Amino acid sequence: MxxxxxxxxxxxxxxxxxxxxxxxxxxxxxxxxxxxxxxxxxxxxxxxxxxxxxxxxxxxxxxxxxxxxxxxxxxxxxxxxxxxxxxxxxxxxxxxxxxxxxxxxxxxxxxxxxxxxxxxxxxxxLSMVDRIHVVRSLFNRYCQKLPNVLRMYAMGLISGTRQNDFFNEMTGVKQLGLLHAFSISGMHVTYFLIIINQLMNLVGLGKFKQAFIELICLVGYSVFAGASAGVLRAVMMAAIGIINKLFKCHLTQLDLWSLTLIINLFLYPEAMLLMGVQLSYALSFGLIVSTNLSYVKQTVLLNLLTVPILLFHIYEWHFLSVVVNLIVLPLFGKAIFPLVFVGLGLGLLNPDFAAPVEFVLKLFNDALNLIGALPGMIVFGKPCLLVVLIMLLLTLLLILKTGRVKAITALISVYLAAFWWIHFPIKGEVTMFDVGQGDSFLIRKPFNRSVTLIDTGGRVQFGQEDWQRGTLNYQATRIAINYLKSIGISRIDNLCVSHQDADHCGDLPAYISEMKIKRIIIPLGMDKNTSFMARISDRDASTKVIPVNDEMKVRELPFLILHPYSSGRGENHDSMVLSCQLGGLRWLFTGDLDRQGELDTLNRHPGLSTDVLKVGHHGSRTASDPRFISQLHPKIALISAGRNNRYHHPNQETLVTLAQAHISVANTQTMGMVRYIYCGNKGHFESVQGGNEGKMK
Known part of the structure; x- marks a missing residue:
């Protein structure tokens, strides 16, 4: 998933x-x-x-x-x-x-x-497999003619197809942990076999012929449903169950589950590292060992069984998901599945005939989206693997009724301890994300007392024809935002935008959608820039937009503002320049400030110096004037630039200037993400890809 x-x-x-x-x-x-x-x-x-x-x-x-x-x-x-x-x-x-x-x-x-x-x-x-793919293609092509929500439900529940707009339209399904209902699994295979059995009962086939046809149909359905690792688990378990029943092997459901796991490990051992496969096996195992429990207890405990897996992979969980699963899962079997089939049948007669089904499904989906938007999303962070295994073990003890009171106490204690450890770290950090050709920096103080982001990164879009434009995917979602959630951060106190360029603020809408933001701080005059203001038009009403110059101080912002001096439109020469002292080092962030702006800043602040300099304009020769570098006298230079970028950043002239000043360079092109982890006035640099961080310590 x-x-x-x-x-x-x-x-x-x-x-x-x-x-x-x-x-x-x-x-x-x-x-x-x-x-x-x-x-x-x-x-x-x-x-x-x-x-x-x-x-x-x-x-x-x-x-x-x-x-x-x-x-x-x-x-x-x-x-x-x-x-x-x-x-x-x-x-x-x-x-x-x-x-x-x-x-x-x-x-x-x-x-x-x-x-x-x-x-x-x-x-x-065409081979038989080719023909099954043709049927799937025709089915998906037919679904494209159906109303929007019916299309997504039909393709998701029957052919296992999710198009690019699936997660944009079905936010509630994602946030409430209902994706398993749309992942072809045991429930879907069970319904498929029921349909096959009903058809064969009408014909009156013998049990051996019936079993043979069921097995052939299962293989065909696995191809039709996308042949994912999760589908493989469900189909294998169903197939072993058919053979078990046919030859009266007297295997229990747990035996079937175990055999399926052994075969899966033999065929695709590493697939067990995928979240969808882990959820599939965990839920099927939980269903088997909790058959004697009431529906409510079983659903609650099964949801608890998925929580450690979800936290390890996506770092967040909505506490309303338990209640929603209690209500929604029976509806899927008794109402949603049949309704989708009715809609498909009506659509064959005329797509307009499916309008009543679309109305009901849209009402249902809107309700899920509304519930998913309610407060209750807990950004927990990523617990370590050992903690996840302990959580799973304690949850299984609850399901098996082994030392229930002690297990509950221990489970709550583990969750609280893990949450506290993630959310109140004793160390702070300054992180340069590798966002390709762009800038994005995180400044987080110990115990998360203050969380500041400087720029968001983003892709520069050049002129394209209509047919070339696709669904916009913000890279911050899988890079910086993913990292923030993994360390338990769901709110940003200060989001500083150095200037208007897309490679510095293009992914700002993703942060507005995913995170709580107290303040968006921009250079003076950029609030009059209509294209930039359109980027942040969906911000929460409580988010303040604060234009600043060097004469202003923003309360709770852990920086001094050194530039701009006058109002502008947010172009390179209007870049916001910020300085601070953290972990025993002085830091200076310059956006895309040009050489003239650098010299003006020196004239305005004649005693300015720093230990760590964020090199202006990704190392372009339009920045990093030798006089500017000489006066600042930094020990370390940070360069954020894309690999093989069309601008050839960083420029060789800039690298020579830094080398002549005996400055160590940390470049995302060769080192990936670079972090300075500190406690008090001491800290150390580390990077994802190695490089020359040894020189920076």
Missing amino acids: IGFFMAVGITENQLTTATVKGSRTEVVKVYPDVLNINGDRFNLVAISSATHRKAVYYGQFKSSDQKQQLLASTKPVLVKMIGDFGSFSVATNVNQFDVGHYYHHQKIAQVFTASNIVSIIPKTQ
């Missing part, structure tokens, strides 16, 4: 480290139902014609005709493309979603980055 949510936002930098030279030609069979298209970019998993192993294929359409040709097809096509194989990029930020690990757990180790699509040819001879 979380894999899909993150994977839809995969960028080229995440997928591959290869430089595309166009030296290899690949011809791969592409199933339209597994092809993910977002704007002018595509990615899919297919079997390599060279290695005969699964690989991720990523590329960019050169024309709208190429895109439409793939979108229009419901049959498998043979796509000939030119490009190169490369390895997945490693995660360069702490607790960042690691796309390489995600695919590696599914035995996919390489990515092919296509520089050009040469041809797209429909496949003429």
Whole structure:
């Protein structure tokens, strides 16, 4: 589940480290139902014609005709493309979603980055698997004609397909932990088998023929439902159950679960590291061992069983999810599933006939979204693996009624201790996120007394035609925001925006959506910039927007404001410059301030010096004037710039200036996220990818 949510936002930098030279030609069979298209970019998993192993294929359409040709097809096509194989990029930020690990757990180790699509040819001879994919494609194509909510429910519950807008439209499902209801699992397989059994009972087949047909249909349904690791668990357990019943092996449900786990470990051992698979096995095991409990007790305890897994992977949990699951799960079986099938049938006659079903489903979905938006989302943070295992063990003891009072006391104590340890750390930090070509810094004081963010990062969008534009995915969601939640932060006291450029504030809407923000602090005059103000138009009414210059002091802001002096529009020369002292070091953050602005700042503050300098404009030669560097006399320079960026930042001239001043450089291009962890007046630097941090200590 979380894999899909993150994977839809995969960028080229995440997928591959290869430089595309166009030296290899690949011809791969592409199933339209597994092809993910977002704007002018595509990615899919297919079997390599060279290695005969699964690989991720990523590329960019050169024309709208190429895109439409793939979108229009419901049959498998043979796509000939030119490009190169490369390895997945490693995660360069702490607790960042690691796309390489995600695919590696599914035995996919390489990515092919296509520089050009040469041809797209429909496949003429189709295998049985091909035909199942055709049926799935036709089903999804039919669902596109249905009303919006019915479309998402039908595709999610029946074919296991979630399109790019799924999580935007169904926020309540995500926040209330109901994604398991949309992940093809035991419940879906049970309904599928019930339908098959009813049909075969009408025909009057013998038990051996019936069992054989059920097994064949299960294999077919696993392909139709997307053949994910979670589907594999449900289908294998159902298949073993059919064989057990046919040959009267007298295996218990726990025996079936254990055999399924053994087979899963043999076939896809690393799939057990995926959150969806962990939830699938945990919930199915919990159902088996809690059969003697009442429905209410069983649901509550099963929800508690999922909490440690959710906290380890996504760091937050809504306390209303227990109540909602109590009410909603029976509705899925008794009302939602049948209603979706009714809507599908009515839609066959006329899409307009499905309007009453759409009304009910929309009412239901809006209610979930409304409940999900209520207070109750607890950003817990990421407990360590040992703590998670203890939580799971104690929850299982509760289900098994073993030392219940002691188990409850111990479980509550573990949760409270873990929460306290995460939310009230004795150490503070200054963190430079690796956001590619952009800036984003976190300044967090010990015990979380103050949380400040300087810039958010963001992608610069150049002119694109309509067909090239896709769903906007903010990288901050899987990088900086993910990290903040993992360390238990759900509110930002001060969000300082150095200036208007998208690579500094483009991801601001993601923070407004995901975090509580007390103050947004901007350079004086930027509040008159209509394009920037549109970016923050959805902010909470309690969030204050404070334009500042160097003569102003903002209460509870742990910085001195050194620039700008006058009102501007938030351009580079208007950049906000901030200074502070933390962990025994003096820090200076300069945004994209140009050389003239640097010299003006020196004239305005003649005694200014620093230990750590955030190099202006990503190391461009338009900043870092030698006179500015000489007077500041920093020991360490921080540079945040994208790998292989089109601007060639940092500029060699800037690097020479820093080298001549004997300044150690920490660059996100080579070191990834860089953190300064401190306690009192002592601290140390550390980075995700190593590099030259040893020189910085």
